[in-house]
Amino acid sequence: MTAENTASHLTLIETGSQAHPEELTSSIQIDGFSAYYGKNCIISGLTLDIAHKGVTCLLGPSGTGKSTLLRWLNRINEETENASFTGRIKTLGLDIMEDYPDVTELRRQIGMVFQQPCVFPCSVYDNMLMGLRHLKLSKAEARETIKGSLKRAALWDEVAHRLEAPAISLSLGQQQRLCIARALVLKPKVLLLDEPTASIDPISSRAIEDLVVALGETISIVMVTHNIAQTKRVADHVVFMCDGKIVEQGSRNHMFSLRTCDKTRTYITEEFCDC
Numbered sequence: 001m002t003a004e005n006t007a008s009h010l011t012l013i014e015t016g017s018q019a020h021p022e023e024l025t026s027s028i029q030i031d032g033f034s035a036y037y038g039k040n041c042i043i044s045g046l047t048l049d050i051a052h053k054g055v056t057c058l059l060g061p062s063g064t065g066k067s068t069l070l071r072w073l074n075r076i077n078e079e080t081e082n083a084s085f086t087g088r089i090k091t092l093g094l095d096i097m098e099d100y101p102d103v104t105e106l107r108r109q110i111g112m113v114f115q116q117p118c119v120f121p122c123s124v125y126d127n128m129l130m131g132l133r134h135l136k137l138s139k140a141e142a143r144e145t146i147k148g149s150l151k152r153a154a155l156w157d158e159v160a161h162r163l164e165a166p167a168i169s170l171s172l173g174q175q176q177r178l179c180i181a182r183a184l185v186l187k188p189k190v191l192l193l194d195e196p197t198a199s200i201d202p203i204s205s206r207a208i209e210d211l212v213v214a215l216g217e218t219i220s221i222v223m224v225t226h227n228i229a230q231t232k233r234v235a236d237h238v239v240f241m242c243d244g245k246i247v248e249q250g251s252r253n254h255m256f257s258l259r260t261c262d263k264t265r266t267y268i269t270e271e272f273c274d275c
């Protein structure tokens with residue numbers, strides 16, 4: 001980690017194994033993390049702190065392990081055959097394995113949205129209700145929470161009059177914002193976005209970018225993207241990965257300046273990786 005990053009990610013103050021949320025400066029701390037599929041090592045010895053607010057973009061060529069990393073942060077990869085990891089990941093000061101015997105609790109803190117909008121074959125409203133199924137809310141509370149999350153996902157104005165319409169009848173961009181809204185009902189502290197705009201049109205992509213920037217003001221967003229221009233528009237912090245390792249990371253200003261290493265500059269300016 002560079003001096004610049006160390007300074008911006010001050011030491012986590014812990015009491016026992018837990019930290020008080022107000023003392024956290026990192027939402028996620030990854031330490032000596034290696035990921036495997038069978039015996040195949042995909043990520044090796046990765047160490048990274050992610051700030052408790054703002055947008056961190058993970059950039060890098062296909063096959064580098066970006067999705068694998070994201071999928072371990074909320075333990076979705078646990079459900080993948082042959083997938084394993086060594087090292088340690090802490091979120092909000094707690095070890096994602098040892099301190100979360102109930103993975104649902106972890107996923108309440110760390111929401112995830114995938115490249116393809118993943119809506120259920122039911123109404124817009126029922127899709128939102130699915131997100132709330134683990135909470136015991138009254139109908140009125142559920143309605144308020146759903147409205148609040150749809151507003152936060154900048155979708156309310158477009159769907160308020162069609163909450164009973166099938167979610168599949170929304171445009172792809174709206175469906176992706178519905179997925180984000182559904183993740184937001186649980187009030188996560190971290191939102192993982194794996195190429196959230198890769199399958200939608202440029203105008204809808206911009207709506208999602210605006211949403212990501214707005215959400216980054218209150219929570220921690222970790223977004224995988226292949227889009228360099230998008231990274232420039234939304235990132236507070238950029239991590240450039242290649243072959244399962246971090247090549248370079250830093251603030252957006254640093255990563256888009258001439259001060260980066262040659263490999264980063266080649267990737268960012270020519271979208272070509274010579275690592």
Ligand SMILES: Nc1ncnc2c1ncn2[C@@H]1O[C@H](COP(=O)(O)OP(=O)(O)O)[C@@H](O)[C@H]1O
Binds near residue numbers: 060062066
């Ligand atoms: N379920 C799996 N089983 C075996 N290998 C996998 C699996 N998922 C991904 N991989 C391999 O792991 C590597 C990293 O994949 P991935 O994390 O999806 O990369 P990225 O998101 O950077 O494109 C690739 O070589 C990919 O083929």
Ligand SMILES: [Mg+2]
Binds near residue numbers: 066067068
């Ligand atoms: Mg991927």
